[in-house]
Amino acid sequence: RTFDSIIARYATSGAARDAILANRIYRNLSGALAGVADYMAMEKLLELAANPDTDLIVLDTPPATEAIDFLDAPRRLLELLNSRAISLLGAPAGIFKSQLRIVDMAARAVLAAFDRVTGLHLLGDVQSFVRSFDGMYEGFSARAARAQDKLRASDTAIVIVTTAESSRIAQAREFVMALEGAGLRVSAMVVNRVLAELPDASELASAHIAPSLKKKLKRNLADYAALKTREEVSLSALRESIPGDAVLMVAPDLGREPRTIADLAEIGRSIRAA
Structure with a gap:
């Protein structure tokens, strides 16, 4: 029509x-x-x-x-x-x-x-x-x-939304270059589902819990720290690739799939500059 x-x-x-x-x-x-x-x-x-x-x-x-x-x-x-x-x-x-x-x-x-x-x-x-x-x-x-x-x-503002996975970061960087090649200006980039900050390891050391559970939690914390380090490397790569006047923002992972308007509002309130 x-x-x-x-x-x-x-x-x-x-x-x-x-x-x-x-x-x-x-x-x-x-x-x-x-x-x-x-x-x-x-x-x-x-x-x-x-x-x-x-x-x-x-x-x-x-x-x-x-x-x-x-x-x-x-x-x-x-x-x-x-x-x-x-x-x-x-x-x-x-x-x-x-x-x-x-x-x-x-x-x-x-x-x-x-x-x-x-x-x-x-x-x-x-x-x-x-x-x-x-x-x-x-x-x-x-x-x-x-x-x-x-x-x-x-x-008009062009906002790219991506995640901190290496493949997605590479795709986002290529997209930014393609947009610039077409004469389109990127105003902001939002990295979705960013991991929460690492907990204080000293709290785990002083926790009164079974040794076997403490060992598992320490291993889990080490794995989480490795993921967080990988994420920071990806964010650094993004900072270098977006235009100087563009804003890089992050939205933390909810820990669940957003299914309601309230979930989306929670994401909106939590978006912050990276």
């Missing part, structure tokens, strides 16, 4: 709009083309941002790898619509041959032959679909530019 509304907004006429919406290529494209869901999410972001009743938008993206695809969706869709292949398919049948390369003419010949053999008229459908977008590229481009500007605006 979001894609349909964009077509209706930028179509040069009612007839052009109806031709696109009824085209079988469009119907498959709008539902199945990789990246369309990401682009539609961006459209919803712009729609919400333009609503005067909106005070704050919290956009929860997919994990790191998919998030880059999501943030890059407007550019990728425009690249597809402006690709040489699309231009070739949309070229009218009577175009001067000097304007097409040999490989282009060969490709058109193969597709035309395929149409004749199968009777599917695929080339004609694709050409009709591509040509129906004439006059709409400017609208798509303007929306894509607005989406990119919104992500880079001074009142």
Whole structure:
């Protein structure tokens, strides 16, 4: 429905709009083309941002790898619509041959032959679909530019949430570099499920408990200390990788899975600077 509304907004006429919406290529494209869901999410972001009743938008993206695809969706869709292949398919049948390369003419010949053999008229459908977008590229481009500007605006904060596991830390560092490469500024990083501070070992030494239990507790404390040391190494690596003006924060492990609003509120109250 979001894609349909964009077509209706930028179509040069009612007839052009109806031709696109009824085209079988469009119907498959709008539902199945990789990246369309990401682009539609961006459209919803712009729609919400333009609503005067909106005070704050919290956009929860997919994990790191998919998030880059999501943030890059407007550019990728425009690249597809402006690709040489699309231009070739949309070229009218009577175009001067000097304007097409040999490989282009060969490709058109193969597709035309395929149409004749199968009777599917695929080339004609694709050409009709591509040509129906004439006059709409400017609208798509303007929306894509607005989406990119919104992500880079001074009142937009990008917050990365991760855990202190070494694999996750490495992924978070790569994500920060990828965002910087895309011109996106990271404002903060939150490390979730951080271990509690180590207890005082002297209390264990003076505890009046069975020697066998005290031995087990000392071993447990040593294991916990090793985990805490590994976590501190990971946090140090993160400090070195995030931008200088970004804030590094930690949220302690609840000791249980958060299942209620009260659990989330407890996490929120416990977040602190690392």
